[in-house]
Amino acid sequence: MESIRGKVAIIGVGMIPFGEHFEKSMEDMAQETYINCIKSVDKGIEPKKDIKAAWLGNLGRLFGAGAMSGSWLATQIGNTGIPITRIESGCPTGSDTLRHAIFGVASGMYDVVLALGAEKMREKPGTESLIALGTIGLGGHPSWTWGSTAPAMQAVYATRQMYELGYTMETFARVAVKNHHNGKLCPFAHYRYEVTIEDVLRSPMVCWPLHLLDCCPQTDGAAAVIVCRADLAKNYTDKPVYVLGTHVGLDHSFYWDKHNFIEMLATVRAANGAFDMAGIKREEVDFAEVHDCFTNTEVMNYEDIGFCKKGEGGPRLMEGYFDIDGPLPIQPSGGLKAHGHPIAATGISQICECFWQLREEAGDRQVKLKNGIALQHNVGGSGFGVSCVTITSRNP
Amino acid sequence: MQGGNKVESIKGKVAIIGTAMTPFGGLYDKSLEDLAQEVFINCVKSVDKGIDPKEIKAGWIGSIGMDLLIPGGLSGSWLTTQMGNADIPITRVCDGCITGGDTLRQAVIGIATGLYDVVIALGAEKMTEKTASDFLMPLGGELLGFNPYWIWGMTAPATQALYATRQMYEFGYTMEMFARVAVKNHRNGKRCPYAYYRHEVTIEEVLKSPLVCWPLHLLDCCPQTDGAAAAILCRADLAKKYTDKPVYVLGSNVGVDYALYWDKANFIELPATIRAARGAFEMAGVKPAEVDLAETHDCFTNTELLNIEDIGFCKKGGAGPLVMEGEFDIGGRIPVGPSGGLKTHGHPIGATGLFQICECFWQLREEAGERQVKIDRGIALQHNVGGAGFADSCVTILSRSA
Numbered sequence: 096m097e098s099i100r101g102k103v104a105i106i107g108v109g110m111i112p113f114g115e116h117f118e119k120s121m122e123d124m125a126q127e128t129y130i131n132c133i134k135s136v137d138k139g140i141e142p143k144k145d146i147k148a149a150w151l152g153n154l155g156r157l158f159g160a161g162a163m164s165g166s167w168l169a170t171q172i173g174n175t176g177i178p179i180t181r182i183e184s185g186c187p188t189g190s191d192t193l194r195h196a197i198f199g200v201a202s203g204m205y206d207v208v209l210a211l212g213a214e215k216m217r218e219k220p221g222t223e224s225l226i227a228l229g230t231i232g233l234g235g236h237p238s239w240t241w242g243s244t245a246p247a248m249q250a251v252y253a254t255r256q257m258y259e260l261g262y263t264m265e266t267f268a269r270v271a272v273k274n275h276h277n278g279k280l281c282p283f284a285h286y287r288y289e290v291t292i293e294d295v296l297r298s299p300m301v302c303w304p305l306h307l308l309d310c311c312p313q314t315d316g317a318a319a320v321i322v323c324r325a326d327l328a329k330n331y332t333d334k335p336v337y338v339l340g341t342h343v344g345l346d347h348s349f350y351w352d353k354h355n356f357i358e359m360l361a362t363v364r365a366a367n368g369a370f371d372m373a374g375i376k377r378e379e380v381d382f383a384e385v386h387d388c389f390t391n392t393e394v395m396n397y398e399d400i401g402f403c404k405k406g407e408g409g410p411r412l413m414e415g416y417f418d419i420d421g422p423l424p425i426q427p428s429g430g431l432k433a434h435g436h437p438i439a440a441t442g443i444s445q446i447c448e449c450f451w452q453l454r455e456e457a458g459d460r461q462v463k464l465k466n467g468i469a470l471q472h473n474v475g476g477s478g479f480g481v482s483c484v485t486i487t488s489r490n491p
Numbered sequence: 492m493q494g495g496n497k498v499e500s501i502k503g504k505v506a507i508i509g510t511a512m513t514p515f516g517g518l519y520d521k522s523l524e525d526l527a528q529e530v531f532i533n534c535v536k537s538v539d540k541g542i543d544p545k546e547i548k549a550g551w552i553g554s555i556g557m558d559l560l561i562p563g564g565l566s567g568s569w570l571t572t573q574m575g576n577a578d579i580p581i582t583r584v585c586d587g588c589i590t591g592g593d594t595l596r597q598a599v600i601g602i603a604t605g606l607y608d609v610v611i612a613l614g615a616e617k618m619t620e621k622t623a624s625d626f627l628m629p630l631g632g633e634l635l636g637f638n639p640y641w642i643w644g645m646t647a648p649a650t651q652a653l654y655a656t657r658q659m660y661e662f663g664y665t666m667e668m669f670a671r672v673a674v675k676n677h678r679n680g681k682r683c684p685y686a687y688y689r690h691e692v693t694i695e696e697v698l699k700s701p702l703v704c705w706p707l708h709l710l711d712c713c714p715q716t717d718g719a720a721a722a723i724l725c726r727a728d729l730a731k732k733y734t735d736k737p738v739y740v741l742g743s744n745v746g747v748d749y750a751l752y753w754d755k756a757n758f759i760e761l762p763a764t765i766r767a768a769r770g771a772f773e774m775a776g777v778k779p780a781e782v783d784l785a786e787t788h789d790c791f792t793n794t795e796l797l798n799i800e801d802i803g804f805c806k807k808g809g810a811g812p813l814v815m816e817g818e819f820d821i822g823g824r825i826p827v828g829p830s831g832g833l834k835t836h837g838h839p840i841g842a843t844g845l846f847q848i849c850e851c852f853w854q855l856r857e858e859a860g861e862r863q864v865k866i867d868r869g870i871a872l873q874h875n876v877g878g879a880g881f882a883d884s885c886v887t888i889l890s891r892s893a
Contacts, residue, residue: 099604164587166747166763166882170754175762175882178745178770180593183585185566191582195597202603204501343580345568352572361568364578372606480568480577 098372099201101491104328104335106207107136108447110318113434114285115217121153124317125171125213132209132319137332140207140321142174147205149179152192152212152439168211186386186475187343187483188212189318189442194341194483196322206324212439213317221313243350246310246389248479250302253391255356256409257304262394264304266409268295270390271308271432273412277419278429280460283444285314286433295390309390314435318443320450325491334454334489339375339468341485342368348478361482362399362474369484370401375468377401380486382424382452382462383470384445387431396472397425400484424462427452442483445471453489464489500774501603503893506730506737508609509538510849512720515836516687517619523556526719527573527615534611534721539734544574547723548607550581553594553614553841570613588788588877589745590614591720591844592885596743598724599887608726614846615719616839623715648712648791650881652704655793657758659706662808664796666706670697671814672792673710673834679821680831682862685846687716688835697792711792716837720845722852727893736856736891741870742774743887750880763884764801764876771886772803777870779803782825782888784854784864785872786847789832798874799827802886826864829854844885847873855891866891 109132111124119127133142140146151168165179182192189212196210216224225245256262271290278284290308298307328335344364347353354360370377377400385400387393397408402423411417417425428434428448431441449469451457467489474482511533513526521529535544552570567581584594591614598612658664673692680686692710700709730737746766749755756762772778779802787802789795796810804825805813813819819827830836830850833843851871853859869891876884 099606164589164878164883165593165745166587166750166878166880169747169882170749170751175746175748175766177747178767179747179883180584180597180745181586182582183566184583185568187566191567195582195600198597198600198604198606201605202501202600204600204603343567343582345571345577345579345581347572347577348568349572360577365580368580476566476568478568480571481566 098374099197100339100373101337102325103197103200103322103338104325105320105322105338105450105487106328106331106335107132107140107321108319108450109135110283110444110447111316112283113314113316113437116315117217121213121215122171124315125168125211128213128317128319129172129211132321136321138330140331143176145207146177146209147207148177148199149209149211150192150195151179151181152188152443153181154183154188154214154438185477185481186438187442187473187481188439190471190473190483190485191343192439193320193443193446193485194343197338197341200322200324206327207321209319209321210443211319212443214437214439215315216313216437217315246302246305249389249392250305252356252395253304256391256394259357260406260409262409264296265292266394266412267304267309267390268292269412270387270393271295273418274387274426274430274432277427277460278433281429281433284429284433285312285435305389305391311388311431312435314437316435316437316440316444318440318447320443320446336450336453336487336489337491339486339488340369340372342372344368344482346480348480350478358399358405359395359474359479359482361480362396362472365482365484366400369486373486375486379466380468380470381464381466382427383472384428384430384448385425385472386474387426388436388475390432393425396474400470400472419460419462427457427460427462442471442473446485449487453487500742500776501599502741502775503739504727505599505602505724505740506727507722507724507740507852507889508730508733508737509534509723510721510852511537512685512846512849513718514685515716515718515839518717519619523615523617524573526717527570527613530615530719530721531574531613534723538723539736540732542723542733544576546609547579547611549579549601549610551584551594551597551612552581553584553590553845554616555585555590555840556616587879587883588840589844589875589883589885590841592873592875592887593745594841595722595845595848595887596745596885599740599743602724602726608729609723611721611723612845613719613721614841614844616841617717618715618839619717648704648707651791651794652707654758654797655706658793658796661759662811664811666698667694668796668811668814669706669711669792670694672789672795673697675820676789676828676832676834679829679862680835683831686831686835687714687837707791707793713790713833714837716839718837718839718842718846720842720849722845722848738852738855739890739893741777741888741890742771744770744774746770746884748882750882752880760807761797761801761876761881761884763882764798764874767884767886768802771888775888777888781868782870782872783866783868784826784829785874786830786832786850787827787874788876789828789834790838790877792834795827798876802872802874821862821864829859829862829864844873844875848887851889855889
């Protein structure tokens with residue numbers, strides 16, 4: 096596989112604080128995010144002149160407000176002069192939208208492009224949106240109607256992690272403690288308070304062994320990124336962030352096709368592909384934003400991405416290895432745990448955090464940079480069968 | 492085109508080496524999974540010199556599906572299960588009525604990046620599992636963020652009726668002209684084994700069919716059908732390894748417009764099509780007059796007349812009289828919809844653009860049997876338009892020479 100390393104750079108990012116935005120429509124959120132993103136370009140950008148194509152991420156309709164096609168974004172950004180495509184690919188929708196924007200630039204077709212993801216998750220209760228979504232995600236398959244919702248599906252993994260790897264509810268709770276601590280420092284987070292292990296274990300049980308505070312909240316949000324040809328990046332900023340690799344990994348959706356319940360092959364495949372493309376080793380990554388929709392998922396991610404061996408994620412977490420001042424900070428932003436998971440915005444918001452961290456603009460939650468390399472990861476979709484990993488760097 | 496720097500061309504970088512589709516229709520005996528598997532197997536088999544499916548390095552699945560059409564693929568991993576290959580990246584594209592065309596475009600861009608040598612674009616849709624009032628109507632209501640005018644009855648035929656009445660008022664088009672599109676496309680569809688409607692109609696029959704929304708009759712509208720279609724693409728320089736008759740992609744572009752009607756400049760053109768076509772022709776470096784055949788988006792008969800003008804095959808106001816003269820018949824100056832189009836195939840959304848690509852592929856390779864058009868320059872054009880407010884369009888230009 097040919098690499099795209101060094102061909103594409105990120106020159107601006109924007110997002111809105113994630114939370115319950117009952118006062119804002121999807122349109123409001125997209126417009127605000129777009130304006131923030133344009134304004135973030137250090138040396139300025141003329142959006143209508145410079146941006147040559149766009150990709151819109153949105154899962155939409157079940158959540159009560161949704162975009163059907165690319166033209167929806169044209170109206171929000173006031174530009175009908177460019178091609179816009181809507182991507183919808185499960186929980187990695189945001190990062191896969193960015194991946195397509197990166198491809199648009201890497202193909203040589205477009206010099207500067209926009210990727211924007213927006214999602215309203217709070218207009219409908221979970222029973223009408225997430226549960227309904229789950230049922231449909233597997234073609235109306237009965238395993239969903241029997242109650243295999245997202246927490247139930249992750250509980251299947253969590254119990255196997257406990258049985259095979261000796262993880263405990265405290266291990267999972269420690270993820271929440273870390274991410275709430277970081278989220279408190281992030282002005283874009285939905286939850287901005289600390290929790291203790293006791294708080295997590297005392298919170299209501301959602302699906303054994305996962306408590307309420309093991310789950311990410313339902314949130315509204317939007318995020319956007321402008322990417323351009325790497326050789327043009329310095330026209331827009333002195334501190335571009337370069338894309339080293341981006342890859343989607345998949346797995347079969349049905350649970351009877353899974354070989355075990357302690358790893359997610361989609362993540363393994365996405366990470367292997369992205370690292371191959373980037374031509375770097377796991378040790379070179381300074382920090383990562385991974386998909387912590389549930390606390391046990393984050394522990395699985397450490398191992399599946401390859402930051403440590405299977406079974407080492409839990410003990411290292413307890414030692415503080417992944418804390419913001421540890422050797423490998425994971426979720427300096429507070430992650431999905433503190434931000435929520437407005438699906439199409441999630442992956443792009445993680446890229447925003449990577450961008451700010453790599454430019455050392457993350458304020459209170461700034462991590463120490465050594466190699467200047469960050470990793471972003473999503474996993475989800477039906478049966479957690481889709482993952483996307485993108486590796487970025489402050490050097491081309 | 493708006494903007495400064497020119498969009499670079501992908502001309503000559505990408506080739507189509509195999510295509511396949513299922514017959515379109517009310518396929519109640521087949522699930523979406525069945526359709527995707529069948530079309531995947533047939534697509535692999537269609538590659539002349541053979542291909543190991545494991546050579547396919549990435550995929551794109553086009554499907555609107557999901558909640559409203561039931562059942563549907565939620566994400567790329569759904570196609571993984573149907574293809575029996577979880578080792579490649581697959582992304583789902585969901586982009587209104589142009590989903591099929593734009594799925595192909597994402598695959599084209601994928602190859603143009605240099606990352607993937609061989610990829611697949613597959614579209615599949617089940618449209619007959621629910622009645623229209625259960626899905627097309629709520630779809631309309633939701634796609635503009637619950638804008639009230641959908642609730643007032645702005646369904647797809649009602650929307651196109653706005654255009655049709657303006658075409659009549661401003662250009663003197665008549666219901667007979669719209670009906671003539673149905674006559675032509677039914678005549679072509681009768682010769683296409685994949686079409687759903689395989690019977691001829693007369694102008695009188697169209698005009699006597701029930702009125703759906705004045706001036707559009709039932710036979711002015713495309714039917715609701717199930718179907719799937721796919722194309723395998725590769726780097727142009729590798730194409731001859733797979734077939735002696737590859738079809739090359741000269742250009743592929745999406746054009747958009749504002750979706751809400753109060754933002755429209757007029758009701759006699761679809762700016763999305765104009766923009767998509769202009770960009771695609773620019774990329775391809777060809778002119779409309781050089782095109783041998785076109786498969787355009789005839790969801791309604793009057794839409795085909797809009798398309799012919801918006802793409803640039805004739806001047807605005809010209810398509811109506813020209814269709815009456817047989818200019819767009821098989822054997823005419825530029826055959827439009829030689830497959831019989833959406834009019835006879837229906838419009839299973841994610842599959843539509845890709846079935847049109849199948850037809851262009853077969854026509855350019857002169858494998859279209861009874862409905863074969865005369866190939867002169869060896870250039871074909873595929874077009875979709877739709878989405879909320881008919882504000883999305885995709886145009887792809889293909890050629891038998893690189």
